[in-house]
Amino acid sequence: QVQLVESGGGLVQPGGSLKLSCEYILNILDSDIVGWYREAPGKERELVASIAPDDDSPWTDANTYASSVRGRFKISRPSTKDSHALQMNRLKPEDSGVYFCNIRNKILTSRNYWGQGTQVTVSS
Numbered sequence: 795q796v797q798l799v800e801s802g803g804g805l806v807q808p809g810g811s812l813k814l815s816c817e818y819i820l821n822i823l824d825s826d827i828v829g830w831y832r833e834a835p836g837k838e839r840e841l842v843a844s845i846a847p848d849d850d851s852p853w854t855d856a857n858t859y860a861s862s863v864r865g866r867f868k869i870s871r872p873s874t875k876d877s878h879a880l881q882m883n884r885l886k887p888e889d890s891g892v893y894f895c896n897i898r899n900k901i902l903t904s905r906n907y908w909g910q911g912t913q914v915t916v917s918s
Contacts, residue, residue: 796818796819796820796907797818797819797909798816798818798895798896798897798907798908798909798910799816799817799818799895799909799910800814800815800816800893800894800895800909800910800911800912801814801815801817801912802814802912803893803912803913803914804913804914805915805917806885806914806915806916807916807917807918808885808886808887808916808917808918809884809885810885810916811881811882811883811884811885812882812885812914813879813880813881813882814830814879814880814882814893814895814912814914815877815878815879816828816830816877816878816879816880816895816909817876817877818876818877818895818897818907819876820876820897820907822897823899823905824846825846825899825901825902826846826897826898826899826900826905827844827845827846827897827898827899827900828844828845828846828869828878828895828897829841829842829843829845829869829895829896829897829898830842830843830844830869830880830893830894830895830896831893831894831896832889832891832892832893832894832914833891833892833894833911834888834890834891834892835891837891839894840860841860842859842860842863842867842880842893843858843859843860843863843867843868843869843880844858844869844896845858845869845871845878846900862888863889866882866883866884866885867880867881867882867883868880868881868883869881878895880893882914885914885916886916887916887917888916889914889916890914890915890916890917891913891914892911892912892913892914893911893912893913893914894908894909894910894911895908895909896908896909
């Protein structure tokens, strides 16, 4: 069974930074999409950022990031194909929530893996 393990969450003050990491043992396919979602209390899980292994989009690309985080967050490409990360800068209280790592395939719907989540709290 594929396991995705997140790390790097924690408590940070507004304006601060955190870097989340997702590690796994999995051969990333060219048709896979790796990404990060977050879930705040009382809200649905939402996509934060996603990227394909061969995607060369710049980190400000509109198709890769939620509008609320564009320009502040950067998702790294899985160059080693066993991890990817989310660099979060200029954090805001509304960025708080549980962040989940996800790997899914564009074609094979059964190929959809989630981590257990890591808590991010932005508060003074």
